[in-house]
Amino acid sequence: MESLPQARLNRSFGAVVIGASAGGIAAITTILPALPATFPVPIVVVLHQHPGGGADWPNYLGRQTALAVVEVEDKMPLAAGTIHCAPPGYHLLMEEDGSFALSVDEKVHFSRPSIDLLFTSAADAFGPALIGVILTGANSDGAEGLAAIAARGGIAVVQSLQSAAWPTMPAAALQAVPQAQVVDLEAMATTLINLTSPSFAQGPAPCVNPPS
């Protein structure tokens, strides 16, 4: 994978994909409400849920963020300024035209939605124009998907183990992608803003007024 400063050069992103499991609602509601309404890249979230619990989290999240929050329906297109949430009980995949596809195939890592399926399909769809983020969790879903993102030149970000309520999932992701950028929960929103801001995307700001 490219080193980060190079990766930021002349770069715009198709999506930020985020995967979270145990402890995920708290992590997501720490990060996403800290993003401005002008956040330039569509966001997609897979959150594992206990059966019957917390199915209403997109509404809960929507009340706290400046960005729009939608639960994905089949063939819905990605939209800027929007957080797209995987519906419970469905795998969420991305197509190359930037639309979503759902599936009710067998569970992966005991999970449906599976983070691996979203990340792998998004890596196929967006190649290097993708940021993948693995947050807290108690299983290893997402590690393979994050590796697929890194293999295609996308940016891999992992929540630091010490800031994760459940470090198993970020640890598995780091084992699969050792070069991933490790970020504390509190710094995650700033990291996403920096990675996607036009000044970073265009590389270091040109010296408009060179010192005389």
Next chain:
Amino acid sequence: MVKPELTEIEELEIDLLLEAIQRRYGYDFRDYARASVRRKVRAIAATVGVAQISELVPRLIHEPQLFASVVGTFATPVTEMFRDPPFFRYLRETIVPYLKTWPYVRIWLAGCATGEEVYSLAILLKEEGIYERCTLFATDFIDASLRSAQAGIYPLRNMKTNIANYQQSGGRNHFSEYYHADYDAVIMDASLRQNITFANHNLVTDGVFSEVHLILCRNVLIYFNSTLQKRALTLFHDSLLRGGFLALGSKESLRQHDFKGKFQEMETAWKVYRKLD
């Protein structure tokens, strides 16, 4: 790092494989939702043990038995009975009263997989007292699925979920009245099957059913791309009587398609539509 051209080559290989399958066996997956197809083709390549997807082409076209063993990868997934209990409650409380106004009722379950949904529907119709005048067509494009559906034998371990779903859906009896348990399996009561016709039908290539009052096709269209979805939805529209009902999966909708003036949305959450014209 995976080079961009390798991604393009993989797409080419998938195209060649789908073309080969279509021409050799008649199953056409070319307009299936690509992201899912890509995942399934990669899984088949790993199972068969080939390094390149294109190596599957000679294997599958020359080995019909190998093809038969992998085609199930594309099958409509197995579901649970009374999946989405509130949907079945809605069907029972809101749609069945309409069905009761017809002297006979023809129902098409498109993509019935291994039959869990058609038995659920049969139970519901019996409890509402209209099963005797219903004819249910349960179709799928995989013969092995149809054989399972017809047999109506399911693992005992699934029954806990099925019973809970049944109760939440407004079931009126003890669910145990509808099956017979033996060791680790159950068989659905034969009376449920009396008015069900199991038949092979492929939404990609086959034509309309005539004069149907209700179509259930839940979580099947999600596997199709927009072109194929449009074909299937047109097929459903042409098969329904005026005033007939179409039930899709709760995350599917007509929203991405232009069926203006053709369907009326009955219920937003459960994606039940009524044919207008």
